Amino acid sequence: MKSPPVHGKAAPAAREPRSGTTLLEVRDLAMHFQVGSGWVRAVDGVSFELRRGETMGIVGESGSGKTSLGYAMLRLLPANGRILRGSIVFDGVDLVQLSEPELRRLRWTRFAMIFQNAMSALNPVFRVGDQIVDAVRHHTGVSRIAARERAADLFQLVGLSRTRLRGYPHEFSGGMKQRAMIALALSCKPDLVIADEPTTALDVVAQGQVLRQIKDLQRDLGLAMIFISHDISVVAEICRNVAVMYAGELVEYAPTEQLLTEPRHPYTMALLRSFPSVRGPLKTLLSVPGSPPDLVRPPSGCRFHPRCPFAQPICSEVSPPPIPTVDGGWARCHFTEEIRRRGSDAIDVLEKVG
Amino acid sequence: MSVPTVVSDEAVARLDDEHVAAMEGLRRARAVGVRAFVERFLAQPFAVAGSILLGIVAATAIFAPLIAPYDPFGLYPPLGQPGQGHWLGTDPLGRDVLSMIIWGGRVSLAFAFGAAALSLAVGVVMGAVPGYVGGIVDDIFSRFLETFLVIPRLFLIILIVALLGSNIVFVIAVMGLTMWPSNAKIMRAQVLSIKKRGYVQAAIAAGVSPLPIIFRHVVPNGLAPVIANSTLQMAYAVLTEAGLSFLGLGDPNQVSWGQILNAGQSYVRSAPWIVISPGLAIMTLLLGLHFVGDGVTRVLNPRLSLGRE
Amino acid sequence: MRRYALRRVLQVVPVMLFIAIINFWLIHAAPGDPAAALAGDGAPQEFIEALRKDYGLDRPLLDQLGTYLGTLLKGDLGYSFAYRRSVVDVIVERLPATLLLVFASQIPAIVLGTLLGAFSARHHPSRIDSVVTAISLSLYAVPIFWSGLLLILVFAVWLRWLPASGMIDLLAPTEGIGRILDIARHMALPVTALFLYSLPQYVRLTRASVIEVMREDFITTARAIGYSENVVFFRHALRNALLPAVTVAGLSLSFVFAGALLTETVFGWPGMGRLMYEGVLKRDYPVLMGVFLVTSALVLIVGILTDLLYAALDPRVSYE
Numbered sequence: 007m008k009s010p011p012v013h014g015k016a017a018p019a020a021r022e023p024r025s026g027t028t029l030l031e032v033r034d035l036a037m038h039f040q041v042g043s044g045w046v047r048a049v050d051g052v053s054f055e056l057r058r059g060e061t062m063g064i065v066g067e068s069g070s071g072k073t074s075l076g077y078a079m080l081r082l083l084p085a086n087g088r089i090l091r092g093s094i095v096f097d098g099v100d101l102v103q104l105s106e107p108e109l110r111r112l113r114w115t116r117f118a119m120i121f122q123n124a125m126s127a128l129n130p131v132f133r134v135g136d137q138i139v140d141a142v143r144h145h146t147g148v149s150r151i152a153a154r155e156r157a158a159d160l161f162q163l164v165g166l167s168r169t170r171l172r173g174y175p176h177e178f179s180g181g182m183k184q185r186a187m188i189a190l191a192l193s194c195k196p197d198l199v200i201a202d203e204p205t206t207a208l209d210v211v212a213q214g215q216v217l218r219q220i221k222d223l224q225r226d227l228g229l230a231m232i233f234i235s236h237d238i239s240v241v242a243e244i245c246r247n248v249a250v251m252y253a254g255e256l257v258e259y260a261p262t263e264q265l266l267t268e269p270r271h272p273y274t275m276a277l278l279r280s281f282p283s284v285r286g287p288l289k290t291l292l293s294v295p296g297s298p299p300d301l302v303r304p305p306s307g308c309r310f311h312p313r314c315p316f317a318q319p320i321c322s323e324v325s326p327p328p329i330p331t332v333d334g335g336w337a338r339c340h341f342t343e344e345i346r347r348r349g350s351d352a353i354d355v356l357e358k359v360g
Numbered sequence: 361m362s363v364p365t366v367v368s369d370e371a372v373a374r375l376d377d378e379h380v381a382a383m384e385g386l387r388r389a390r391a392v393g394v395r396a397f398v399e400r401f402l403a404q405p406f407a408v409a410g411s412i413l414l415g416i417v418a419a420t421a422i423f424a425p426l427i428a429p430y431d432p433f434g435l436y437p438p439l440g441q442p443g444q445g446h447w448l449g450t451d452p453l454g455r456d457v458l459s460m461i462i463w464g465g466r467v468s469l470a471f472a473f474g475a476a477a478l479s480l481a482v483g484v485v486m487g488a489v490p491g492y493v494g495g496i497v498d499d500i501f502s503r504f505l506e507t508f509l510v511i512p513r514l515f516l517i518i519l520i521v522a523l524l525g526s527n528i529v530f531v532i533a534v535m536g537l538t539m540w541p542s543n544a545k546i547m548r549a550q551v552l553s554i555k556k557r558g559y560v561q562a563a564i565a566a567g568v569s570p571l572p573i574i575f576r577h578v579v580p581n582g583l584a585p586v587i588a589n590s591t592l593q594m595a596y597a598v599l600t601e602a603g604l605s606f607l608g609l610g611d612p613n614q615v616s617w618g619q620i621l622n623a624g625q626s627y628v629r630s631a632p633w634i635v636i637s638p639g640l641a642i643m644t645l646l647l648g649l650h651f652v653g654d655g656v657t658r659v660l661n662p663r664l665s666l667g668r669e
Numbered sequence: 670m671r672r673y674a675l676r677r678v679l680q681v682v683p684v685m686l687f688i689a690i691i692n693f694w695l696i697h698a699a700p701g702d703p704a705a706a707l708a709g710d711g712a713p714q715e716f717i718e719a720l721r722k723d724y725g726l727d728r729p730l731l732d733q734l735g736t737y738l739g740t741l742l743k744g745d746l747g748y749s750f751a752y753r754r755s756v757v758d759v760i761v762e763r764l765p766a767t768l769l770l771v772f773a774s775q776i777p778a779i780v781l782g783t784l785l786g787a788f789s790a791r792h793h794p795s796r797i798d799s800v801v802t803a804i805s806l807s808l809y810a811v812p813i814f815w816s817g818l819l820l821i822l823v824f825a826v827w828l829r830w831l832p833a834s835g836m837i838d839l840l841a842p843t844e845g846i847g848r849i850l851d852i853a854r855h856m857a858l859p860v861t862a863l864f865l866y867s868l869p870q871y872v873r874l875t876r877a878s879v880i881e882v883m884r885e886d887f888i889t890t891a892r893a894i895g896y897s898e899n900v901v902f903f904r905h906a907l908r909n910a911l912l913p914a915v916t917v918a919g920l921s922l923s924f925v926f927a928g929a930l931l932t933e934t935v936f937g938w939p940g941m942g943r944l945m946y947e948g949v950l951k952r953d954y955p956v957l958m959g960v961f962l963v964t965s966a967l968v969l970i971v972g973i974l975t976d977l978l979y980a981a982l983d984p985r986v987s988y989e
Binding site: 406503507508510511512513514515516518519520522523525595599602603606607608609618621624625628629632634635636638639642645646647649650651654 | 684687692695699802808809811812822846923926934945948952957958961964965968969
């Protein structure tokens with residue numbers, strides 16, 4: 007098999023966290039929001055588990071629902087969004103059942119988010135330092151001075167100078183803003199951090215810096231992390247396990263190395279070939295043929311079947327259940343075993359189709 | 361805006377194809393757009409109500425000769441109370457108020473459409489051309505625009521009409537020529553962003569000359585907010601005309617609602633009916649224009665999507 | 670900041686120049702003798718001839734323009750034959766009455782309009798929001814000279830609570846509390862008319878601004894941090910939404926002056942607006958031009974002050 011296209015080596019297995027207990031368990035989560043007269047099924051039955059200190063990536067194209075999933079996990083729904091069914095059990099508590107005030111107490115102190123658009127995710131009329139101070143004081147009630155010290159420590163942690171605390175967001179560069187967002191996310195010592203495309207808006211250099219920062223922080227603080235991105239190589243740097251999302255569903259889940267070397271779902275395989283590697287041999291860039299699925303009326307059976315080169319009649323009729331692969335992973339494909347056995351032949355098929 | 365100096369035949373052919381395809385797409389989108397626009401517009405109750413009000417005013421004005429019971433300039437017993445014969449009474453000079461109101465709609469509508477249309481035409485051109493051309497022309501022009509926008513329009517119009525006369529055609533022209541800067545400002549802003557789009561760049565590279573580009577590709581795509589603004593301008597024109605007539609600056613040969621109010625204002629105590637009905641008429645027309653304008657704005661506002669991705 | 674302020678102040682010059690040229694051009698475009706027009710209706714012939722010489726109206730146009738601009742710079746707006754005083758004197762005498770109306774109506778309009786607009790936006794989309802929108806649209810459609818007349822009809826004619834016109838009663842006390850009350854009684858109706866005229870604008874403005882801000886990403890961040898909806902709305906959203914509202918409020922002075930003109934005419938309130946009306950009646954062109962000039966200057970100055978205020982309040986504005 008040809009070498010996987012990533013920046014560097016896949017992330018080594020993270021140091022085992024202090025307790026391997028489950029921190030987050032999502033079961034059959036479904037969220038949809040209303041557009042015009044129809045409902046967009048952005049998240050349609052997602053299940054996964056995350057342990058303390060574990061890192062997990064969620065990759066997919068734009069429109070796959072991955073960002074919606076991230077927001078849904080924190081119950082940050084748009085005005086026209088609803089959680090249809092499912093549970094989000096965080097440290098034993100089902101977030102879906104909580105009332106708003108109870109949820110608010112957990113926010114930021116137990117789980118936090120690093121938003122995609124740091125450009126606009128910070129309030130432009132408040133100083134950056136003050137935004138951190140406010141968050142800390144809101145949840146812990148410490149004095150302003152103590153909170154400011156904490157903000158300074160956080161800035162140091164992310165590699166920003168103390169003097170920047172008094173700055174306004176528009177005075178920060180893209181990379182700096184992103185790091186400030188990370189500092190803000192960590193300010194109340196959450197156990198879980200969800201990072202939604204934190205490096206997408208950055209240039210390559212800043213991207214590398216911020217990624218390294220996140221990686222170090224995750225390791226040093228033992229954070230559980232869910233890293234959402236459309237760039238699989240970025241996810242590979244940080245995450246121990248990766249889930250692939252398509253049309254509102256998770257279609258494959260595997261340890262990162264496993265996913266990259268031996269993908270078991272056709273969509274994953276196509277995704278992997280879409281990313282150029284700076285170091286590897288020159289490859290033909292394959293974009294996944296066809297267009298993203300309609301989330302209001304998704305395809306029947308396996309949602310990927312209209313674009314899948316291996317599709318068979320059963321694929322349009324029966325939605326494949328998660329079929330176990332190795333190391334606790336699974337893939338939602340009727341033919342995942344055959345694809346594995348056929349190995350390089352399967353790759354050739356893909357390339358011809360592309 | 362630089363045009364590539366060396367463009368191979370294949371490149372031109374390809375650009376031509378892309379250009380044609382883009383135009384096709386645009387045309388299709390626009391055709392669908394019109395139907396979708398009307399659908400969305402009619403889905404709003406206020407917009408529909410506004411359209412009905414406008415329709416009533418327009419119909420009354422158009423069919424005035426058939427509907428009005430009397431000649432609006434004809435003289436009858438003055439200050440007559442509303443009753444048989446004169447449903448809305450008569451004004452201090454003896455003119456039938458109802459007939460004046462029916463005929464008065466013509467003047468208001470003439471101002472609404474005439475002034476707004478003139479303002480639209482001039483504003484679009486004066487906003488699109490400097491915006492497209494850019495450079496120092498645009499700089500000077502923007503300064504001029506900002507200057508003009510500061511001046512209090514009503515005072516200027518009063519001054520002009522007092523000095524140069526109140527003939528209706530003249531005043532409509534004056535109004536149109538003082539209203540266009542706000543349209544120009546909007547159009548210019550639109551043009552500045554549209555000229556960067558793909559199909560415009562394709563047209564430029566294909567060697568199409570600037571004028572057709574501006575008026576066939578750029579302007580139609582930027583018209584939406586200008587049109588929304590135009591409904592507001594129509595309301596402004598009606599209101600200003602009524603105000604001018606109220607101050608005695610209207611065309612004496614025309615029947616205008618403001619004029620009725622002017623005549624009646626000294627007789628509020630003895631003949632209050634004279635001031636009530638013309639105001640209602642003005643209000644009806646303005647309500648219609650504002651509701652329709654609001655409906656148009658809401659439909660054209662691209663922020664209709666509510667999803668996150 | 671200082672340089673930005675200076676630059677904005679300097680922008681007054683081209684505008685005033687433009688207005689002066691408009692004035693100049695209008696006088697000459699008018700049918701008839703420009704000297705007679707400048708003198709105003711009813712001026713005796715000797716006065717007109719004297720004017721002709723003073724303004725050099727028999728000299729080439731460019732010279733005349735120069736002379737005219739020169740007189741303006743000296744602060745001379747001409748002489749009103751109808752009032753037998755310099756135009757500047759007449760305007761200065763009338764200006765305070767207008768300012769009184771403007772302040773008394775705008776301050777409540779801004780406060781209430783902002784509150785209503787914010788409230789409506791908070792409950793967007795909902796029935797209450799639609800009602801507020803409908804009411805403000807309807808208020809827009811009420812011509813101010815008509816609402817003024819209706820107010821007179823109801824409160825002065827039918828109920829006899831308040832006077833129909835003027836600023837003071839000839840029989841009322843001329844000093845102290847008595848005078849203040851007298852003016853207040855006379856002010857009530859015109860201020861109400863002007864208030865109702867301006868209110869919808871502030872409501873719509875604030876509402877639009879707040880709705881816009883509530884869609885921003887940093888609002889989601891604030892919610893994610895766990896702040897209550899009230900904190901998110903009042904502290905995070907409003908702080909951002911009120912800024913543009915401030916600017917537009919300051920720039921709507923010409924709209925307010927137009928309203929003041931019509932209100933003062935209806936209520937016989939002795940302000941600058943009514944002065945313009947009287948100038949129209951008497952064909953007193955120096956007064957008309959003078960009022961136009963002064964009004965423009967005031968609008969401009971307030972506009973500049975508003976800009977500076979905005980620049981001071983918004984940390985994003987850079988003073989280049």
